[in-house]
Amino acid sequence: xxxxxxxxxxxxxxxxxxxxxxxxxxxxxxxxxxxxxxxxxxxxxxxxxxxxxxxxxxxxxxxxxxxxxxxxxxxxxxxxxxxxxxxxxxxxxxxxxxxxxxxxxxxxxxxxxxxxxxxxxxxxxxxxxxxxxxxxxxxxxxxxxxxxxxxxxxxxxxxxxxxxxxxxxxxxxxxxxxxxxxxxxxxxxxxxxxxxxxxxxxxxxxxxxxxxxxxxxxxxxxxxxxxxxxxxxxxxxxxxxxxxxxxxxxxxxxxxxxxxxxxxxxxxxxxxxxxxxxxxxxxxxxxxxxxxxxxxxxxxxxxxxxxxxxxxxxxxxxxxxx
Amino acid sequence: xxxxxxxxxxxxxxxxxxxxxxxxxxxxxxxxxxxxxxxxxxxxxxxxxxxxxxxxxxxxxxxxxxxxxxxxxxxxxxxxxxxxxxxxxxxxxxxxxxxxxxxxxxxxxxxxxxxxxxxxxxxxxxxxxxxxxxxxxxxxxxxxxxxxxxxxxxxxxxxxxxxxxxxxxxxxxxxxxxxxxxxxxxxxxxxxxxxxxxxxxxxxxxxxxxxxxxxxxxxxxxxxxxxxxxxxxxxxxxxxxxxxxxxxxxxxxxxxxxxxxxxxxxxxxxxxxxxxxxxxxxxxxxxxxxxxxxxxxxxxxxxxxxxxxxx
Numbered sequence: 001x002x003x004x005x006x007x008x009x010x011x012x013x014x015x016x017x018x019x020x021x022x023x024x025x026x027x028x029x030x031x032x033x034x035x036x037x038x039x040x041x042x043x044x045x046x047x048x049x050x051x052x053x054x055x056x057x058x059x060x061x062x063x064x065x066x067x068x069x070x071x072x073x074x075x076x077x078x079x080x081x082x083x084x085x086x087x088x089x090x091x092x093x094x095x096x097x098x099x100x101x102x103x104x105x106x107x108x109x110x111x112x113x114x115x116x117x118x119x120x121x122x123x124x125x126x127x128x129x130x131x132x133x134x135x136x137x138x139x140x141x142x143x144x145x146x147x148x149x150x151x152x153x154x155x156x157x158x159x160x161x162x163x164x165x166x167x168x169x170x171x172x173x174x175x176x177x178x179x180x181x182x183x184x185x186x187x188x189x190x191x192x193x194x195x196x197x198x199x200x201x202x203x204x205x206x207x208x209x210x211x212x213x214x215x216x217x218x219x220x221x222x223x224x225x226x227x228x229x230x231x232x233x234x235x236x237x238x239x240x241x242x243x244x245x246x247x248x249x250x251x252x253x254x255x256x257x258x259x260x261x262x263x264x265x266x267x268x269x270x271x272x273x274x275x276x277x278x279x280x281x282x283x284x285x286x287x288x289x290x291x292x293x294x295x296x297x298x299x300x301x302x303x304x305x306x307x308x309x310x311x312x313x314x315x316x317x318x319x320x321x322x
Numbered sequence: 323x324x325x326x327x328x329x330x331x332x333x334x335x336x337x338x339x340x341x342x343x344x345x346x347x348x349x350x351x352x353x354x355x356x357x358x359x360x361x362x363x364x365x366x367x368x369x370x371x372x373x374x375x376x377x378x379x380x381x382x383x384x385x386x387x388x389x390x391x392x393x394x395x396x397x398x399x400x401x402x403x404x405x406x407x408x409x410x411x412x413x414x415x416x417x418x419x420x421x422x423x424x425x426x427x428x429x430x431x432x433x434x435x436x437x438x439x440x441x442x443x444x445x446x447x448x449x450x451x452x453x454x455x456x457x458x459x460x461x462x463x464x465x466x467x468x469x470x471x472x473x474x475x476x477x478x479x480x481x482x483x484x485x486x487x488x489x490x491x492x493x494x495x496x497x498x499x500x501x502x503x504x505x506x507x508x509x510x511x512x513x514x515x516x517x518x519x520x521x522x523x524x525x526x527x528x529x530x531x532x533x534x535x536x537x538x539x540x541x542x543x544x545x546x547x548x549x550x551x552x553x554x555x556x557x558x559x560x561x562x563x564x565x566x567x568x569x570x571x572x573x574x575x576x577x578x579x580x581x582x583x584x585x586x587x588x589x590x591x592x593x594x595x596x597x598x599x600x601x602x603x604x605x606x607x608x609x610x611x612x613x614x615x616x617x618x619x620x621x622x623x624x625x626x627x628x629x630x631x632x633x
Contacts, residue, residue, distance in 0.1 A: 061527055088533030101524035105357055105546040114542075115532040141348040148357075164528065 007172060007204050008035040008058065013067035015050075015057050025278050027053040029228035030067070032305070035172075040198065040205040042219030042236065044212060044251065048278070050228045051208045052096075055174040058206065059091055060084065071172070089119050092165035096177035098157035102149040108135075108160055109145040115168040134163040138193060155186035159193070166197065172204045179214060187211075191218055212255050216240055221311075224248050227278055227286040230305060234312040244314040246291050285317065293318055361550075364626040371622020377615035381608070385431035394422040396429040397580050405598045414604045418594060426582055427604050433583040434564050435612070437498060441563040442556055444502035449509025450552060454540045456510070457517030467510070475507035483575060492578040501566055509555060516548040550627040557620035561613035568609055584609050 013031045016024035028050040035041045043051045056062050058069050060076050068075045076087055092115075095101035102111055112131050116122045122130050132142050138159040149157055158178060165173055175194065179187040195218060197203060209215050215222055216236050223233040224245065232245040243249045250269040257263045273290040276282055282289070288298040297317050305315040365371055389396070392413065400420040408415040414423035456467040483500040490496040520526065521544070529539050545552075564584070570576040571585030579586070584605045591602030 056527075059531055061531060085533045088531060091531075093528065093531045095524040095528065097524055101528055103525045103529075103543055103547070106542075114529065114534070118533045118538070143348040143350070161528075164532075168532070 005037045006034045007037045007072060008206075009070040010034070010054075010058060011068050011070070013054065013057060013069065014065040015053050015062055016065045019279065023279050026228050026281060027278065028057060029281070031225075031228070031230045032067075033223055033230060033233055035204060035206060037171075037204055038198075038202060039220040040207050040218055042215040042222040043206060043208045043225060044210060044215050044222060045225035046210065046275075048275075049225045050278075051210075051225055052176050054225070055093070055176050055206055055208050059093055059174055060087065061093075085119070089115075089168050090170050091172045091174070092168070092170040093174045093176060094158075094161050094165050094178045097181050098154050098161060099181075101161050102157055104149055107146050107148060108140075108152075111149070111160060112163045112167050115164065119168055121168060130167070134167055137166065137197070138163045139189075154182055155189065158182060158186075158190055162190075162193065162197075166201070169201070170203070172206070175205055175207045175209075177208050177210070180209065180211065187214065194218070212251060224251065227275065227281060229286055229315065230313075231287065231315045232313065233305070234309075238309070238312055242309075242312075244308060244312070244319045245287075245316050246293055247287050285315075361623075361626045365622050368622045368625060371618055371625070374615045374618025374622065377611065378619055381431070381612055381615060382435060385428050385435060388428035389425050392422060392425050392428075394425045396421065396425045396582070398422075405594070405601075408600060415598075415600045417590065417601050418598070423587075423601060423604055426587060427584070427608055430582040430584050430587050430605065431608055431612075433494065433577055433581065434567055434585070434609075437494060437501075437567045437583070438560040438564040440494075440498045441502045441505065441566075442560050444498065445505040445509055445559065446552065446556055448502070449506035450513045450545060450548070451540075452506065453510040453513030453515075454517050454544055457514040458521055458536065458540060458544065464514075468514070471507045471510050474504055477504060479504055483570060487570075487575050492576065494577070497567060497570060497576060501563060505559070505563075509552070512551065512555065513548055516551060517544050520544055520547055554620055554624040554627065557616055557623055561616040564609065564612060 010031060010033050013028055014026070015028040016026050019025050031050075031054060033041070043054065045051050053062065057064055058076075060069075060079075064077050069077060071087065071091065074083075074087075076084075076091075079087060106114075109128075109131050112134055113127055116127055116130065121127075128145075131145060135142060135144060140156065140159055140163070144152075144156075149160065152160065158181075162178075178194070179190050182190060191214060194205070198205060205218075207215065207218055216239075219236045221234065222236045222239045224231050224239075224247065226247050232239065232243070232248045239248065240252065243252055246269075250271050253267065253269040257266060269292075271290045276286065276289055282299070284297075284299040284301055285291070285294070285303050288294045291298065295318065301317070303315045303317045305313045306319075307313050308319055365375075398421065400416075402420065403412065403416050404420045405418055406412050406416040412422050412424065414427060417423055417426070452467050452471070456464040482503060483497075486496050486500040486503075490499070526539060526543055529543055534542070567576055567583060568585030568588065571583050572589045574589070577583045577586050587605035588602060588609070591598075591605060594601045
């Protein structure tokens with residue numbers, strides 16, 4: 001990181017979904033972090049831990065329950081409608097499922113051009129040129145412009161989704177598991193495309209995934225989420241070399257090593273116990289019920305996210321003790 | 323063997339590089355089919371539905387162009403030719419006041435079909451917009467619209483028609499209003515159900531992330547994707563409205579003379595059934611054929627729109 005200029009500041013973000021009269025799913029519960037200009041922040045965690053909700057709330061697709069999201073100095077949840085439209089021009093999203101994220105009744109040209117139409121960026125001939133250029137950028141062909149989404153493969157559709165997000169030249173893109181629905185060989189292509197675009201267009205990413213190796217490859221910093229909380233946040237190298245939270249350690253031990261002998265020697269940390277329900281999470285550390293080191297204090301008080309090393313934040317009472 | 327080889331002249335220009343044109347490698351000769359072009363392709367294969375479509379077009383053409391060929395006026399009474407059987411001059415015969423039944427059937431058909439289409443358009447526009455709004459907005463908007471729809475849907479249809487025709491006169495406008503006042507409820511429910519399903523899909527979220535407003539999301543994303551089901555309901559409900567109007571005219575609540583419709587003609591013909599059955603026969607056969615044609619087309623459409631259903 002050359003210049004540390006904060007683009008997005010997430011402060012005590014909470015997002016609860018009402019599921020019953022007095023029952024809430026605490027999808028995101030008190031999460032704070034920054035995203036700097038030009039960096040990629042990775043967000044990992046198991047299914048249902050609130051990664052996607054977090055990403056969509058940052059974009060304003062969901063309203064917040066509490067807390068704020070500051071984008072370039074303004075709270076995006078307190079915008080007037082026309083300011084909101086301005087904001088959508090600067091922040092975009094790429095979806096997980098390339099099949100449901102494209103309207104089946106629109107041609108590729110219209111899908112990519114929709115953002116330009118909404119923001120009145122280009123018209124007529126210029127719009128057409130721009131769409132061709134975008135198709136070229138994401139590795140598709142001019143000939144594809146009049147086809148419909150069902151005529152493409154998963155990887156190609158994901159490229160269309162990326163082109164749509166790029167069409168209005170945003171500064172920030174939330175990549176919501178853009179590779180997990182794709183074939184392994186295609187995953188590498190898409191990730192490399194995303195990294196190349198980041199360099200050439202100076203983009204900032206929030207990259208959500210559950211593939212740890214991929215996250216390490218693409219991210220500058222990584223945040224680990226567990227049941228709506230951020231449990232560890234540090235640079236990607238530090239996280240993989242020196243994980244402090246027991247949950248992060250368990251996650252990292254699950255990465256397969258592409259060497260059978262190494263793999264056999266590896267100590268796998270297996271987690272036991274149930275994930276507590278996010279409707280009524282127990283007091284104290286959310287991870288306590290599955291943590292092999294849990295002590296009495298863990299079930300009583302929620303550990304705050306503290307900076308234990310430079311740029312290394314952990315939410316664990318016992319972080320320094322093992 | 324060796325001689326055969328030496329006979330061959332190998333020139334350099336035979337080994338020119340052909341190369342690959344990147345653009346051409348992705349070129350398809352067959353034009354990309356739009357959704358509706360694909361539906362039409364499947365629809366054409368269904369002979370019965372195609373017959374229905376031809377019949378439908380034929381009926382509409384007859385109704386609008388018929389009077390030009392018969393060269394008669396639907397109101398003109400000629401007391402010398404009362405109750406004639408169908409013949410070369412009066413193709414469908416004449417009625418008890420000496421009017422040409424063919425011309426009257428054509429003229430009445432215009433009114434009947436017009437009412438059918440108008441009612442359907444009103445039903446379709448109000449129903450789908452209300453349904454889309456309810457499904458998309460959810461919460462109290464949804465509650466309000468759906469409770470209102472239930473209220474309207476429970477009003478007794480005949481009483482509304484009687485009150486409206488009494489207060490507004492028996493005009494086309496009053497009939498259309500009376501019939502479409504309650505009919506949009508079904509469309510509204512159906513569209514709402516569809517929208518509830520669709521709005522969870524990522525492309526709706528993608529559109530709102532791009533900054534699209536509610537109007538754009540409804541018109542560009544949601545309605546085109548529910549159009550298939552709506553189209554089937556539309557074709558199926560046109561004959562329903564034609565029938566409804568015929569019923570109203572038959573019981574004397576419909577079009578007022580000298581204007582006429584198929585229902586009114588049938589009602590008049592009923593009195594002469596014993597001695598001159600042709601007066602009743604022709605408007606009735608037109609109603610039956612029209613209903614039949616629209617149903618065939620609707621059936622074919624629903625098959626063409628959902629090919630999985632048939633297999």
